[in-house]
Amino acid sequence: MVYACEGTKKKRAHQTMSLIFAYLTDLTTPSSVNIHQTSDVTYPSRRHLYGHALEHFVVQELRAFVSCTFGEDKIMSYWRTLDNKYEVDVMICDALTHHVEVAIEVKSADYVVSNDTKSLKVFSEEHPDAKLILLSMEERPRMLNGIEVWQVTQFLQGLWNRKWL
Numbered sequence: 502m503v504y505a506c507e508g509t510k511k512k513r514a515h516q517t518m519s520l521i522f523a524y525l526t527d528l529t530t531p532s533s534v535n536i537h538q539t540s541d542v543t544y545p546s547r548r549h550l551y552g553h554a555l556e557h558f559v560v561q562e563l564r565a566f567v568s569c570t571f572g573e574d575k576i577m578s579y580w581r582t583l584d585n586k587y588e589v590d591v592m593i594c595d596a597l598t599h600h601v602e603v604a605i606e607v608k609s610a611d612y613v614v615s616n617d618t619k620s621l622k623v624f625s626e627e628h629p630d631a632k633l634i635l636l637s638m639e640e641r642p643r644m645l646n647g648i649e650v651w652q653v654t655q656f657l658q659g660l661w662n663r664k665w666l
Contacts, residue, residue: 548609552607552609555607555609555653556590556607556609558653559605559636559653559657560577560590560591562657562660563577563591563593563605564577566660566666567593567666570666571666573596574595574596575595575596575602575666576593576594576595576596576599577591577592577593577594578591578593578594578601579591579592580592580604580624587619587620587623587624588620589604589605589606589620590606590607591603591604591605591607592605592631593605601628602631602632602666603631603632603633603634603665603666604621604625604632604634605634605635605636606618606620606621606635606636607636607653608636608637609637609638610637610638610639611638611639612639613635613637613639613645615646617635617637618646618648621635621648622648625647632649633647633648633649634648634649634650634651634656634665635648635649635650636651636652636653636656637650637651637652637653638652638653639651640652642655
């Protein structure tokens with residue numbers, strides 16, 4: 502299970518749990534509905550599926566890493582405001598204190614822009630000491646609005662080499 506972040510001082514957050522099963526059905530249902538369309542990722546409805554698949558892949562890889570490396574010392578969570586305006590895909594927190602160490606947002610874009618960092622910026626108002634990472638398909642790592650931008654593959658290679666946690 503991936504737990505929801507508990508409310509913070511300034512923003513109220515959703516309090517429901519997200520089952521990993523929801524990530525699996527997220528991928529299979531839309532693809533079966535859109536089966537008659539082209540498999541080209543650039544086709545608008547397929548781009549959305551690609552984004553879900555990429556997020557799902559990253560969440561599963563992080564789940565494996567957190568459980569293999571830290572056992573029950575760290576937990577994964579997500580954060581979303583009640584108005585659904587802002588969401589952070591993954592937070593890695595200390596299991597005892599619930600202190601957020603890393604917040605990760607996944608985007609399927611080839612090039613992220615300032616607007617893509619809004620959720621992490623709003624999140625950082627409540628958790629200023631959390632490391633903020635935006636994963637995308639960009640070729641080179643860079644900083645954008647104080648947020649580390651990494652290509653998904655490079656991030657995952659660094660993850661298993663203990664670069665971030």
